[in-house]
Amino acid sequence: MVIGRWRLLAAVGLLTVAVAGCASGPRYDLVIRGGRVMDPASGLDSVRNVGILAGKIAAISAEPLASDSVLDANGLVIAPGFIDLHAHGQSTSDMEIQARDGVTTALEMEVGVYPVDPWYQSMVGKAPLNYGATVSHIAARFAVFHDVEVGHWPLNRAATAGLGPDPAGANSAANPGQVEALGGAIRRGLDEGALGVGFGINYTPAATPDEIASMFRIAAERKMPVFVHTRAFGIGAIREAITTAAATGAALHVVHVGSSAGDDLPTALALIDSAKAGGMDLTTEVYPYTAASTMLESALFNPGWQANLKIDYPDLAWAKTGERLTKESFDRYRKEGGWVIIYMMKDANVERAIAHPGVMIASDGVPFVNGTGHPRGAGSFARVLGHYVRERKALGLMDALGKMTILPARRLEGFVPAMKNKGRIAVGADADLTLFDPATVIDRATFTEPTQPSAGIPHVIVGGTFVVRGGELVKGVFPGKPVRVSPPTK
Ligand SMILES: [Zn+2]
Incomplete structure (x- = not known):
């Protein structure tokens, strides 16, 4: 660690020399040469060379940078790697498909996991992308009602399949002792480094508003955010979540507003905007499908x-x-x-949410089962860039990139310090980078062929390591690191 930091500082220091024109600059592990750097955080939109050292961005320069490993990025945009706040597909193969779509960090924030620590352990050495999760209210309910450790619910349906068609973890109200136990589970998950608390209230319909408020209150006490799939579809349930967050002080992220708001989308966006203007820490996201x-x-x-x-x-x-x-x-x-x-969903509403300022892009990609599933896990990001930016002109390229990079990073960085090094192209930031051709980038996944990889994204780099190179997946590399809150020191 010390050596890595010294090398980084040395590289940054010597950059001045390189810019001054001295031929003997530092040698980087990798130099990306002559790409159009688009960094929504700083607004930089210029052709630059990017030097990577020890997994970090060590130089961004108009001058030549030296390395034994040089990637020509002429004609390509160099963007921060895309951060997906809503990635249920956490297997190696699901992540490989997302890598082709430009994703470098795939977080399971809606459903989350429980217990938390074993899940993080299970991901070590298997993840091409950076990974992380909230503590799951749904899985905590299964633990409290059935004493079943579900882990990651969408990937471990076998654990709940044995509970019959009407499991109490979803369909029974909790008594005061069970609410207490649920609170204990949520606290334990946060102790173990979870990124917030995830709720799928529509999947646990017997969880009363009081139970949900108790859990929001724990998140607020611990100064962590809640990620919420609301109790029902439509404006009423979105209002309920916002009201509960306001009453408890929890920072709230409403997932997939396109589906959750349904036909009430314009009203929902106006409600979210007005609550934000009133000072609430409130955000939302959309995936680009109807x-x-x-x-x-x-x-x-x-x-x-x-x-x-x-x-x-x-x-x-x-x-x-x-x-x-x-x-x-x-x-x-x-x-x-x-x-x-x-x-x-109506296409006009989906497009409206994608273009709306502050609304992030998140895939809600579900695990692919033998190549079947929903194409959003394979094509969400390229679809926004190709279809909604280039073809529909619904929003500008820099705005779209902001919704995939700096906005999700900022959503979390006040709670998860590691996110301050993601979502931007800056010296010292993690070298998570997505290189794409703005003239050709497009999704190819369809409802009949949902795992077709996106096109026009030839290179994707995670922590300085290629996971996609020359348009091909690099098999057998697992540079993904945990995104996790350090356990509090006592
Ligand atoms: Zn959902």
Whole structure:
């Protein structure tokens, strides 16, 4: 560590010499030559050379930089690596697919994990991308009601499958002792370095507003944020989350506002803006698709789902086959369990959220099962850059990049110091970089071929190591590091 820091400082110091024109500058581990650096944090948009040393950005210069390893970036944008605050796909293969979409940090903030420490341990040596998670209210409920350690719920559905079709962890109100136990679990998760508290209230419909408020209060006491999938779809539930956060003092991030607000999207964005203007620490995100996806066996499809989602059977597609559902196939597949695609959003609303100032891009990518799933886990970021920026001209390129880099970094950096080194191209920042061609970048994943990698993103670098090079995945490299809060010193 000491040597690394000395080398970095030496490199930064010697940069002055290089800029002054001396031929014998420092030698970097890697130099990216002649790319268009676009850094939303500083506003820099110019052709530069970028020098990387010991996993950090050590130089950003208009002058030549020396290295044995030089990557020509002529014609490419060099952007900070994309930070996905909503990545359920945390397996190596899911991360490899996200790498092709320019993601360098994939955080599981909505559902989260519980227990926290074993999950972080399980990721060591398997992660091409930086990873991290909140402590999960859903998984804590399964622990309290069933004494089952779910870990990462969407990846470990076997753990809850044995609990029958109506598990108490989702569908039973907690008594005061159970609320106390849930609070203990949340505190333990935060002690173990979780990045906040994750809620999927629509998946635990029996969790009362009082229970949720108790958990928000713990987050507020610990000065950590809450990431919330609201109790229902539409403005009422978003208002409930904001009101609870305001009453408890918790910093709130409302996940996937495109689906959660549904047809109320304009009202929801106005409500969020006015609460922010009133001083709340409140943010939101969107994924660039008009269909949602989740597990058919989950409590989200408890009776009454048609009214909640404002859809009916034919608006659901079974992800494995693409077939649209009927009452008969819905009942059958709900017993079997698996992913469905939910056609429920209006394109104009999705585009409006993507273009709206302050709304971040996050994929909500769900784990791919044998190549089936929702394309958002493979194409969200390229789709925004190619479709919404270039083709639709819904927003500018720098604004779009800000929504994928510095905004998510800032969302967390007040709580998670490591995020101060991410989401920007600056000397001393982590060398997480995404190089793409703004003229060709585009998503290729579709609902029939959801794992098709994005195009026009030839190079992706995590902590100075290529995970994508020359348009190809680099197999067998795992430079991803944990994003985690240091346990508090007592
Ligand atoms: Zn969700």
